[in-house]
Amino acid sequence: MATSDTARTNTEPQMTVSEEAAIQLIAMHKWYGDFHVLKDINLTVHRGERIVICGPSGSGKSTLIRCINGLEEHQQGQITVDEIELTNDLKGIDAIRREVGMVFQHFNLFPHLTVLENCTLAPIWVRKMPKVEAEDAAMAYLERVKIPEQAAKYPGQLSGGQQQRVAIARSLCMNPKIMLFDEPTSALDPEMIAEVLDVMVGLAESGMTMICVTHEMGFARKVANRVIFMDQGEIIEQNEPDAFFNNPQSERTKLFLSQILSH
């Protein structure tokens, strides 16, 4: 399994960030019709970096990470992922999607396939991996997210937390270089949030490049290199987690933090 994982851990000590850019956004704008959702986004994510994006709903955080794997189209500016520029060229988009895994708020597992089939579908059809090999790799990842015993079940038979862990395993099976998380715990009961966050922390510790839209501030403090605060389509503030939480600079950030941390 995961040749690049082992390579990464061999060459780099854990939790370090390389100089090399994994994702680069330059002066990126996006509109939904007349609505200007993302305004002049400049962001460089280095290999091995773990970024948490937070902000009020409607601030464009999900749209931002959905632009990175081409689920949303940007109208202006430049997005480069893993040295491939994201344009209308379908081959480029497919190449990027092979290297970028994504985990969704509502899991989006394929309900007609078993857990194992969910995990092996893309490796078999996109990576052209032999079935047996894909299944072995999938079982290894299911063990990593601690649910190998559910492999033969259908997603509809699992709890929300289990489904989200399967979704993470499904993405990892493609052996991605970058993982995007779009509010992965927002649809979960409190008891299940912890089990998903545990998996994500483990992933972060393995050196995966991650961008995570989440309101789990404990997670942000624990694993993020950088926290980005967005509001009304703009990056308002970004800083290291300690500085961000203890000493926010912008008024909007202060207001947001006081609101989410007050209860």
Next chain:
Amino acid sequence: MVDFIVKTELHPDLPPPNSGIGPIKWLRTNLFSTWYNSLLTLGTLYLLFQIMPPLLDWAIFNADWEGKSNKDCTSGGACWALINVRFNQFMYGFYPPEHYWRVNLGFVLFVIPVAVLLIEGAPGKKIAGVFVALLYPPIAFTLFWGGLGMEEVESAQWGGLFLTLVLAIIPIAISLPLGTLLALGRRSHMPVVRNICVGFIELPRAVPLITVLFMASVVLPLFLPPGVTIDKVLRALVGMSFFAAAYMAEVVRGGLQAIPKGQYEAAQALGLSYWRMMGLVILPQALKIVIPGIVNTFIGLFKDTTLVLIIGLLDILAMINAATAHGNWMGTSTEGYVFAALIYWCFCFGMSRYSLSLEAKLYTGHKR
């Protein structure tokens, strides 16, 4: 005041209370649960009591099973001798009797692999699928039409249940893939593809099948150069296939619209191409949702084959009509229609039951 509660022991799991089994309990919950249900039950029983004895007398106890014409039917019940005497015509039309074996063989070669495909857990599904999809059509054509040293039997001689099945199975087999493609095309972002598909769907759907058949049979030859003829059965097949595909396209589109956007996004995020996403993720779910609609269309199509009467093709109903109009069998049209109804019912009910079992088999728990 708050009542203070601390539980130290968990409540044990108990079996459910005795919900009652046995015939008396069943009767009480299903037939006599309220006073008006009791009344309905009694009323229905009374109706059955009135209807069943004369019906059974007519259909079985007083029926004539043997005979050469309606003159042999003297006992006052049903004259099943009609079916007995004309059975081969009802099945094969005017296909030459010495070649019946070709039709029978074609039927067997179809039924066996299809049974393998439909029965869960049967071995050799791949071979059966390839055989039915690729090898069977030319084999069946050669058997039915002639060739390879076999005498030619023109389609004008085809008829009866044989023709009905040909006219039903081919459009059914074509309509599902073609309808699926049309449905995908209608949702395409490319205007040319979308508009062509909209045309192919809306045109046949907006006219009655009778009109489609009539145009295929009468109007089309007017536009063909003299000397060029297209076989009548083929024309009917083309018309019915497009007609069925148009309906099927809208059924499938309904299923496509029921699939949440997240399924498309998850498939795309994994790097699946459009056709893989559709074939592996979206269509298996969409088609499963619309199984009732698909089977509905199949059943409708099966019964619509009777309309080919209008263009002079003699399907089973037309053969029965013709037989009961003959002087020897005057007054036996009820028996003929009952027989036709039984045959149609068997096929349609079979499709319906199979679709239910398929739905149960494909059920994988709740969505999401």
